[in-house]
Amino acid sequence: MARRKMIPLSKISHSREMDTVKYRQEQFGTRENNILLSRCCAEWENLRQFREDRERAKRYTYGDQWGDVIMYKGRPITEKNYIASQGNVPLVNNLIRRLVNNVTGVYTKGQTEPVCTARDRDEQKAGEMMTITLQCNWQLNKMPDLLATLFEDFLIGGAVFARETFDFRNDQKDAWTDLCNPNYMFFNSEMKDPRHWDVNLIGEIHDVSFNELCSVFAKTPEDYGKLHDLYSSAANIHSQPRVEDVTKKHDASQISFYSPMDSSLCRVFEVWTKELKPRYRCHDLLEASLYKIEQEDLWKVKQENADRLRDGMEAGIPENEIPLIKAEFMLDSYWYFQFLTPTGVVLLEGETGYAHKSHPYSLRLYPFVNGEIHSFVNDVIDQQRYINRMITLNDFVIRTGAKGVTMVPEGCIPDDMSPEEFAEQWTSVDGVIIYKAKPNVPAPQQFYNRATNIGTTEMIQLQMQLMEDVSGVHNALQGKQAYSGSSAALYSQQTTNSTTSLSNLLLRFTGFTEEVAVKKVKLMQQFYDEKRIVNIAGKNYIGVKEYDPEKAKDIQFDLSIKESASTPVHRMVANDMLMDFWKAGAITIEMLLENGDFPFADQLLQSIGTYKEQMAQAQQGAGAEMNVDPGVMKQVQGAANQGDVAAAQQMLRG
Numbered sequence: 001m002a003r004r005k006m007i008p009l010s011k012i013s014h015s016r017e018m019d020t021v022k023y024r025q026e027q028f029g030t031r032e033n034n035i036l037l038s039r040c041c042a043e044w045e046n047l048r049q050f051r052e053d054r055e056r057a058k059r060y061t062y063g064d065q066w067g068d069v070i071m072y073k074g075r076p077i078t079e080k081n082y083i084a085s086q087g088n089v090p091l092v093n094n095l096i097r098r099l100v101n102n103v104t105g106v107y108t109k110g111q112t113e114p115v116c117t118a119r120d121r122d123e124q125k126a127g128e129m130m131t132i133t134l135q136c137n138w139q140l141n142k143m144p145d146l147l148a149t150l151f152e153d154f155l156i157g158g159a160v161f162a163r164e165t166f167d168f169r170n171d172q173k174d175a176w177t178d179l180c181n182p183n184y185m186f187f188n189s190e191m192k193d194p195r196h197w198d199v200n201l202i203g204e205i206h207d208v209s210f211n212e213l214c215s216v217f218a219k220t221p222e223d224y225g226k227l228h229d230l231y232s233s234a235a236n237i238h239s240q241p242r243v244e245d246v247t248k249k250h251d252a253s254q255i256s257f258y259s260p261m262d263s264s265l266c267r268v269f270e271v272w273t274k275e276l277k278p279r280y281r282c283h284d285l286l287e288a289s290l291y292k293i294e295q296e297d298l299w300k301v302k303q304e305n306a307d308r309l310r311d312g313m314e315a316g317i318p319e320n321e322i323p324l325i326k327a328e329f330m331l332d333s334y335w336y337f338q339f340l341t342p343t344g345v346v347l348l349e350g351e352t353g354y355a356h357k358s359h360p361y362s363l364r365l366y367p368f369v370n371g372e373i374h375s376f377v378n379d380v381i382d383q384q385r386y387i388n389r390m391i392t393l394n395d396f397v398i399r400t401g402a403k404g405v406t407m408v409p410e411g412c413i414p415d416d417m418s419p420e421e422f423a424e425q426w427t428s429v430d431g432v433i434i435y436k437a438k439p440n441v442p443a444p445q446q447f448y449n450r451a452t453n454i455g456t457t458e459m460i461q462l463q464m465q466l467m468e469d470v471s472g473v474h475n476a477l478q479g480k481q482a483y484s485g486s487s488a489a490l491y492s493q494q495t496t497n498s499t500t501s502l503s504n505l506l507l508r509f510t511g512f513t514e515e516v517a518v519k520k521v522k523l524m525q526q527f528y529d530e531k532r533i534v535n536i537a538g539k540n541y542i543g544v545k546e547y548d549p550e551k552a553k554d555i556q557f558d559l560s561i562k563e564s565a566s567t568p569v570h571r572m573v574a575n576d577m578l579m580d581f582w583k584a585g586a587i588t589i590e591m592l593l594e595n596g597d598f599p600f601a602d603q604l605l606q607s608i609g610t611y612k613e614q615m616a617q618a619q620q621g622a623g624a625e626m627n628v629d630p631g632v633m634k635q636v637q638g639a640a641n642q643g644d645v646a647a648a649q650q651m652l653r654g
Helices: 020-028 031-046 048-061 081-084 096-109 123-141 143-157 210-218 221-230 243-248 296-314 377-400 421-428 457-472 486-498 499-527 568-583 590-595 601-623 629-653
Strands: 070-071 075-078 113-120 157-171 174-180 185-189 201-208 266-284 291-294 325-340 346-353 360-365 401-407 445-448 556-563
Touching: 031 048, 031 185, 031 266, 031 325, 048 096, 048 143, 048 377, 070 081, 070 445, 075 081, 096 377, 096 457, 096 499, 113 123, 113 499, 123 174, 123 210, 123 499, 123 568, 143 157, 143 174, 143 499, 157 499, 174 499, 201 210, 201 360, 210 221, 210 266, 221 486, 266 296, 291 325, 291 590, 360 499, 421 457, 590 601, 590 629
Parallel strands: none
Antiparallel strands: 070 075, 113 556, 157 174, 157 360, 185 201, 201 266, 266 291, 266 325, 325 346, 401 445
């Protein structure tokens, strides 16, 4: 009997391929990590143009505006060196820095803060608790300062990245936000969605000291030995950073993918990839829960259903009425992380452990039309270059013009004087030169440059106007004085109109801020496992003094970035509204002080409370000594309360 031809299961079934991580490990073995590193390197190289544009925009923003390389006599040379070689001075009138400061000022002036709103209105108290908790962490991370720095980087480079982690820092375990250098970031270059929902690979290059490396990845003495072998050069305690390269260690042109410029540091690649894995989505009708299980755990669901059927039938429940767990097959998309060495050794790997089920990075790329990044500063570089050329040309014309040059015919110099003595006497104060005039010999003449107008002033004014038109940052937004006769309403309207061209930039960055805040909330819901005090001085969330993890654990929040109540305009409007309510008798003096933002509110509340306690004790003592009718006592107390209110009103006005 002929033997039947057998085919390996892997060739006739796709079940192994559905688990992308396991399949790659089986197919490529240890080479799998090197293949991933090669892909990361390719994605990092695809962003080279972005890094070069960002570096150029950063140079122009901070004053190095003659650093572009040109070809001169067949060799590359910077424009600064070329101008100096021609005997000129490369002058700079940095207007880009002013534009960046003005736009950054518009962002920081409109202070914002995150606000959480529970989707279930019955759980709004938990939303207030989550809001005050988030704002406590916002203060802990000094987010206004960090976001201002990120916004300035957003204007310069057109891209911002932040990393959200939960860790021990400064003897405190909490959620922390870290700024990421775009020069060390990489992601899949085929991404096109402006919301960045189609990212499937993102990572960061870390250069850390050997001590920092061991504190994170060395859990046993054996781990320390392995790390020492992998990073032998950096592990040498005598290794020192190259001092001459420290100032340029973040320069985009100096960064290499596989090795740090400073040999005393250890390079680690943090890579997050989106993977597939076969799983089952389970809907438990009895517990009203929805969850996922691994493929190999399906037997547990079947066993549980069998037990429920048995128990239900013993209880006399019809089989079709017994609530079972419904399991549906699915290909689950999840995020998988790896920390790799430059040689492809895995230091740490696993599925994301964050409750938001994503990577820890928040990113925003502008404008990301067709996947392209263009910054705000790049739009005005040409105008800045032309302004610098005009002022350099004007300086050259002034320096090369005649400045009191004296033309002296030789016949005019007396015979008993040398040319040097004649020149000294000519330029001296009260100098006298006696000579015999000769026929047809003109007298000495002094020449001055009349500052011939070659149009540099008009061209500079034109380019400055074009810079304002291109950037949208006009005089009113820059805080310049209005023209004589301009009304305050007109100037205010001009200021408002000036921000129209910046609204898109501000909107995109607000989306980035919301993404940071959402991941921060998810981390706090996941890792805040104990009650903690979250009250903030000046915040008026009545009754919210601490965070209770049990109340906020499973609540879904809608998060928005709103104008901060700490802005002067917001405080003034809120206080005026509360004063109107109080004058109309709709609220008490205590409600006014608790919800308003008055510098004396806490002290006044304490004074009112003490005064009421004293009055209550006095009334109780008087009531005990005198047998007074309860109705009369009630009227007396009402009068006393009115007296308290009148006294408090007087204190408030005072």
